[in-house]
Amino acid sequence: MAIYKTILAAIDLTEEADQIINRARDLCGIHQAELILIHVVEPVGYAYGGDIPMDLTELQDQLDKSAREQLAAFGKSHNIADNNLMVTVGRPESEIHRVCEERGVDLAVVGSHGRHGIQLLLGSTANGVLHGAKCDVLAVRLS
Known part of the structure; x- marks a missing residue:
């Protein structure tokens, strides 16, 4: 059995x-x-394909600030040290x-809604993390 020294839990800030x-x-x-x-x-520009001729920096900063506040609340409720709370911007699987x-x-823990077939291939972050990970990945089936 593998011994894990560092475990990463990737969350989407929902319940x-x-x-x-x-x-x-x-x-x-x-x-x-x-x-x-x-x-x-995820960068705001991804949602619009980068075709909006306006500066989205303020909106991106607001999303980042909100994510940091929400993550801090999860960290506090689960007794996770502040230095082990990370918010990054980018494609989830790549980040x-x-x-x-x-x-x-050593182990990345992600959520999965248990989709099957083409739905899994087209949209699953868990699937994206699994493919290309250099560590073990545990997909937790979400109910």
């Missing part, structure tokens, strides 16, 4: 995030591992891969 955090915390307890909590804010490598993560 389902508690399921992911709780699973990751359980594993941290078993393995005496450090827990890192991450949320990735999760990057942080896992930079922080020496």
Whole structure:
């Protein structure tokens, strides 16, 4: 059985995030591992294909600030140290891969809604994290 020293829980800041955090915390307890909590804010320009001729910096800054506040609340409610709370901007799977490598993560824990077939291929962040990860990945089925 693998021994995990650093576990990363990637959350989307919804009420389902508690399921992911709780699973990751359980594993941290078993393995005496450090827990890192991450949320990735997608750039506003991605939603519009980059075709809007206006400065979206203020909106992006507001989204980032809101994400940091929400992540801090999750961290506080789950007793996770502030230095292990991360908000990054980018594509979720790419940012999760990057942080896992930079922080020496042994296990990434992500949520999955249990989609099947073409839905899984087209839109699953969990699937994107799984493919290309250099560490173990646990997909927690969200109810």
